[in-house]
Amino acid sequence: MKVRTALGASAATHIVLSLVAILSVFPLFWMVTTAFTPNDLALTKAFRFWPEDPTFENFRIAFTDFHAANWIWNSILIAVLVSVGKLAIAVPAGFAFSHMQFRGRDALFWVIVATMTFPTIIGIVPLYIGISLIGWYDTQTAVIVPSIAYIGFYVFFMRQIFRSLPNAMFEAARLDNAGPFKQLFEIAIPNVLPAIASLSIISFLGAWNIYLWALLVLDTPEKRTLAIGLKSFVVIDDFEPMWGPMMAVALLSILPVMILFIFAQRYVMAAFTGGIGK
Amino acid sequence: MRQRSNVKRAAFSKLAPIIFVGPAILFVVVFLYAPIIFSVALSFSSWNFISPEINFVGFENYRRVFHDPNFQDAAYNTLLYCVVLIPVQIIVPLLLASLILRVKNRNLAGFYKATLFLPTILAYSTAGIAWLWLFDPINGFLNSVLTAFGLPQSRWQTDPNLAIWCVAFVTFWKNFGLNMLLLLAALVSIPKEIHEAAALDNAGPWRRLLTIDLPLISPTFFFVAVTTTINVMDDIVGVIDVLTSGGPYGQSSNILYYMYERGLSFFQFGQASAASVIIIILVLFVTWAQFRMFENRVHYES
Numbered sequence: 074m075k076v077r078t079a080l081g082a083s084a085a086t087h088i089v090l091s092l093v094a095i096l097s098v099f100p101l102f103w104m105v106t107t108a109f110t111p112n113d114l115a116l117t118k119a120f121r122f123w124p125e126d127p128t129f130e131n132f133r134i135a136f137t138d139f140h141a142a143n144w145i146w147n148s149i150l151i152a153v154l155v156s157v158g159k160l161a162i163a164v165p166a167g168f169a170f171s172h173m174q175f176r177g178r179d180a181l182f183w184v185i186v187a188t189m190t191f192p193t194i195i196g197i198v199p200l201y202i203g204i205s206l207i208g209w210y211d212t213q214t215a216v217i218v219p220s221i222a223y224i225g226f227y228v229f230f231m232r233q234i235f236r237s238l239p240n241a242m243f244e245a246a247r248l249d250n251a252g253p254f255k256q257l258f259e260i261a262i263p264n265v266l267p268a269i270a271s272l273s274i275i276s277f278l279g280a281w282n283i284y285l286w287a288l289l290v291l292d293t294p295e296k297r298t299l300a301i302g303l304k305s306f307v308v309i310d311d312f313e314p315m316w317g318p319m320m321a322v323a324l325l326s327i328l329p330v331m332i333l334f335i336f337a338q339r340y341v342m343a344a345f346t347g348g349i350g351k
Numbered sequence: 352m353r354q355r356s357n358v359k360r361a362a363f364s365k366l367a368p369i370i371f372v373g374p375a376i377l378f379v380v381v382f383l384y385a386p387i388i389f390s391v392a393l394s395f396s397s398w399n400f401i402s403p404e405i406n407f408v409g410f411e412n413y414r415r416v417f418h419d420p421n422f423q424d425a426a427y428n429t430l431l432y433c434v435v436l437i438p439v440q441i442i443v444p445l446l447l448a449s450l451i452l453r454v455k456n457r458n459l460a461g462f463y464k465a466t467l468f469l470p471t472i473l474a475y476s477t478a479g480i481a482w483l484w485l486f487d488p489i490n491g492f493l494n495s496v497l498t499a500f501g502l503p504q505s506r507w508q509t510d511p512n513l514a515i516w517c518v519a520f521v522t523f524w525k526n527f528g529l530n531m532l533l534l535l536a537a538l539v540s541i542p543k544e545i546h547e548a549a550a551l552d553n554a555g556p557w558r559r560l561l562t563i564d565l566p567l568i569s570p571t572f573f574f575v576a577v578t579t580t581i582n583v584m585d586d587i588v589g590v591i592d593v594l595t596s597g598g599p600y601g602q603s604s605n606i607l608y609y610m611y612e613r614g615l616s617f618f619q620f621g622q623a624s625a626a627s628v629i630i631i632i633l634v635l636f637v638t639w640a641q642f643r644m645f646e647n648r649v650h651y652e653s
Contacts, residue, residue, distance in 0.1 A: 086450050093447060094466040097528065100481040101469065103492060107484065162374045169371035178368075185375055188383045190577075190638045192585040192607055195630060196386025198614040198623045199393065203386070222382035228375055253367035282474030284589045289615055300476050304593070316484055323480050330472050338465055341472065345529060346536040 101327070108132070108324045112317030131321035141322055143295045144302040148281060148326070151216055151298060155280035156273055158221035164269065166224075167231020168257050172243050182232070189225035194285055204290060215290040216298075220283055227272060234268040235261055271344035274337070278330060299326035387631060393624035412625035422626065424601045425609035428515060429584065432605055436519055436583045441575055443523075444530035448538055449560050451531075464535065471528040475586055478525040479593030483508070486517060486594075514595050514603035521594060522587045530575050537571035538564055573645045580637060584630075606630055 109127045112134075135141040169175070170182045200219055209215040238261060246256050262269065281300070288301045297305075299322060306319035334341050394412050398405045416422050447467060454460040470478060485492045486507035494504040508517035541564060549559050565572065588607050591597055597604030597612065604612070607630060614623030 083453065083455075086453050090447070090450055090454070090463045090467075094463060096524070097467050097469050100478075100485055100524075101473075103485060104481050162378060165371035166375035169368050173368050173371070175368035175372075181372060181376060184384075185379050188379050190581060190634060191383055191387075192581070192630060192634060194585070194588060194607060194611060195627055195634075196383060196390060197611060198620055198627065199386040199389035200382065201615060202389075202620070219382045222378040224375055224378065253364055253371070257371075278472060282476070284474060284476045285592060285611065288592075300474050303476060303480050314483075316487070316490070319480065320484065323477055326477055327473055334465075334469070334472050342464070342468060342532055345471070346533055 104320045104323055104327075107316055107320040110317060112315060131317035132325075134315070134318040135321045135325070139302065139305060139318065139322070140295050140297070141299075141302070141325060144297055144299045144322070145325060147213060147296065148298040148300065149329075151213060151220075151283065151287075152277050152280040154217050155220045155283070156276040158217070159224050159227055159276050160269065160273060162221065163224045163227035163231050163272075164262065165257060166228045168235050168261050170228065170232045171235035172238075172240065172256070172261070173253065182228070185228045186225050188223070189229065191225075193223065197286065197289070201289060210290055211292045211296060213291075213296065216283060216287045220280060220286065223279075227276070230268075230272060234265050238264055271340065274333065274341055274344040277333075281326075281330060387627075390624040390627045390631075393620050394628045395621075397621050408621065412621040413629075416622050416625045416629070419622075421601050421604070422606070422609055425597075425604045425606045428603065429605040429607075431515065432519060432522075432583055432587060433580070436522060436587075437576070437579055440523055440526055440530060440579050440583070441572075444527045444575075445534050445560075447527070447531045448535035449556070449564075451535060452538055453556070464532065468528040468532050470525050471532075473525060475522075475525060475589030476593050478521055479590045482517070482521045482524070483594055508595050508603070509599060511599045511602045514599060518587065518590050518594055518603045521590050522583070525590070526579075526582060526586075530579060533571055533575055534568065537568035541567050569645070573641075576645070577638070577641055580641065584634065584637075606633075 106123060108131055109129075111126055111128050111130055114126065132141070166185070170178060204210055204215045204219075209218075242260060243256050246260055251259070283298070284300050287298055288304065291297050291301065294302075294305065303319060303322055303326065306315050306322070395407060395409060396405050397408045397411070451460055451463050451467075454463065473481075488494060488504065488506050488509060491507070493507065497504055505513065508514050545563060545567070546559065549563050554562070584605070585607060587605060588611065591603055591605065591608050595603045597608050601609075606626060610623050610626035610630065613619045613626060
């Protein structure tokens with residue numbers, strides 16, 4: 074009797090989890106099959122679980138009629154520069170907040186961390202005006218520089234990580250006449266590389282996906298990123314959107330993220346869970 | 352000589368905190384705090400970017416915003432999104448996490464975990480695009496399924512009554528995996544002995560979840576609650592923009608999207624800024640309320 078209920082519970086568990094798993098994957102699967110299906114066929118035949126007549130035509134359209142190659146390059150450029158910028162700022166700050174003594178330390182820490190609760194687009198109007206006034210409108214700089222400012226979580230995370238290193242480590246270094254830079258670069262950072270790797274992943278994924286702000290400040294089609302380039306296919310109002318090429322670009326936009334996820338799955342998931350459960 | 356370099360070094364050490372923390376402060380002040388302060392100033396003025404004069408108009412912009420039916424709709428929708436999505440986006444992932452915990456086969460558990468997490472790594476806009484295609488009223492997959500079963504087709508996100516639920520669903524789809532993962536990580540970290548003791552007391556799995564697990568994972572639960580709130584207020588904007596642009600007739604807009612539209616589609620900076628000040632006050636209040644609510648209940652291991 075006991076065995077049967079145990080088995081029953083477990084069967085129900087598997088059914089529920091499988092259904093949710095299908096729900097999670099299906100839209101992506103559908104994206105892939107549509108990307109490789111000729112556009113007119115995609116529109117006429119809804120049920121095709123495998124593209125008959127698989128084709129790269131949609132990708133060709135994306136690269137020739139639209140600017141997919143530029144979008145890929147721009148997305149990479151922006152994601153890398155934003156990530157590097159965030160880490161370059163958040164890592165030393167996290168270190169200072171955990172192992173250095175200075176006046177106003179806690180207050181400054183909260184000034185930075187409080188920004189975690191700010192809605193990302195809250196300052197969008199003044200920021201837009203400011204960017205236009207200094208002539209950054211329609212440049213990648215306008216996307217990159219303000220995006221670096223969302224470092225609340227990063228500073229918080231790095232402080233937690235550096236705190237796990239014993240203070241004695243740095244006191245010993247000080248006795249050895251090691252300055253703050255030496256302490257940071259030669260002792261602190263080498264000891265927390267996995268955490269920094271995790272943070273880089275989060276940062277890259279976040280920057281890869283910047284949407285609304287990029288949509289606002291990037292006007293020239295060639296200067297856009299993949300995330301906002303997608304919108305070029307939607308706004309063709311009178312017609313059906315070009316689903317085939319659109320899904321091709323959507324696929325391109327998730328490809329690096331997918332590859333990262335497949336090959337560094339544990340790392341990516343660890344990055345998101347941060348210190349929980351360790 | 353040696354002494355001099357030591358003096359230099361000491362001065363340098365004093366400067367180090369400024370060098371380490373300065374850039375972070377500079378960035379948040381210039382790009383996050385300053386725009387908010389400017390928003391407050393702009394919210395009391397009439398200015399449209401083109402005209403050189405800026406007039407002080409008192410609370411006029413606020414009055415207009417509060418009387419704007421679009422704002423009222425957006426405010427109502429924001430409330431609806433919060434009331435529906437915040438609990439659902441926490442409870443469903445919690446149940447899924449506890450189901451995954453029961454899967455004994457480790458590979459299978461890993462497979463479920465990874466698959467359910469997959470939508471999380473997508474951009475909000477990409478998630479929106481993927482579902483836009485499934486929802487497509489003419490050639491979309493969902494309507495084909497309905498037709499195949501002899502059911503009437505739906506207009507999905509273009510139906511004024513359904514639009515908000517389509518946006519809510521896609522936001523949920525994109526997000527539940529992250530909360531599931533966070534809660535799962537916390538549940539796994541509960542020591543086995545506690546569960547063994549509970550089993551001896553004959554506590555069933557669901558009762559155990561409520562009375563033992565939940566209090567133990569309350570710090571994570573708090574973190575999840577705060578991030579989910581931000582996410583339902585804020586990140587949802589990407590989904591709204593791709594899926595419905597707030598429509599039809601503003602039926603799926605929220606107050607952030609309203610602000611965005613006022614400011615940067617209609618260039619009514621005063622009203623947009625008034626809306627942003629209202630949002631800031633709201634966010635401060637909600638965050639404060641959450642901290643108060645959880646302050647007494649969160650159980651930290653010490």
